[in-house]
Amino acid sequence: MVANYSGLEEIVEEIAGRLREVEEARDEAQELARRARVLSKTAILLIHGGELETAEGRLREARRMMMASEAISRSRWIRVEELASAQEEHAEAVILLNLMRGEDFPNPEELGVEPGRYLLGLADVIGELRREAVEALRIGDLSRAEEMLRLMEHIYLTLTSAEEVSVLLRGLRRKLDVARSLIEGTRGQIAEERGRMRLLEALRKLEDQRKSSSISLEEAS
Incomplete structure (x- = not known):
């Protein structure tokens, strides 16, 4: 019996397309996490400058971007390396903001971080x-x-x-x-x-x- 070679190209092309989609999703999630980290770093500088309200706004935006990055990560089953750093920076910034306001330490669940x-x-x-x-x-x-x-x-x-x-x-x-x-x-x-x-x-x-x-x-x- 002769093997049937038809259809293999379509299978490989379909897999390649899926891989491209995953890679594009990873890039998007990484970029969102990177921007979230930058916003949190900016918030820390604003806190030191006494601009607490502006810093809080930056942190809200950073939180939104982290959540979007996490959503992509979960839906595509991909690891987003930048997300860990973004969460770390965000936790640092929000804790500092709370302390400068004389408020209690927030917990991880409040911040949406691991x-x-x-x-x-x-x-x-x-x-x-x-x-x-x-x-x-x-x-x-x-x-x-x-x-x-x-x-x-x-x-x-x-x-x-x-x-x-x-x-x-x-x-x-x-x-x-x-x-x-x-x-x-x-x-x-x-x-x-x-x-x-x-x-x-x-x-x-x-x-x-x-x-x-x-x-x-x-x-x-």
Whole structure:
């Protein structure tokens, strides 16, 4: 019996067409995730600039793009590498926004991100809080710098208290090592500024005493 070769070209062409569709879908999902990440990074800069409402708008748009990327990923059964980074950046930005507003920490479900990406983003918030602390020191607001340091320490200690998390979640241990260094550096800067302010206060008091003594001597003479 002779094999029937007819129809093979159509089968291969159909499969090739499906593969092209999947690749196009992957490209679209990647682009959406990339744009979402950029929007979240922009939101962080806006938060540091005090433009919280504008930052919130950027984050809403980022959330919409992430959801669209996830929908494509699920419908096509494809992996979108950029989506993980987008979720991590988004978690970092929203957590920072909440903290700057004096609000509670959001949970992963509220943000629409995977739990692991939430924790990685949370670890990065420590670096953003350091930026706030350094800026507070620059303008002489020691109490705010100390508040930022307390938040940094709280996040760090909470993450390190669950030892298995840093073992199971790739990349977290490195972020925590960086965070520890940032906390130590910030603590040192605050201590230095506190000492400087005490010295200035002591010098001011000495100057006041000197002036008071001079006035007393003039009156006595």
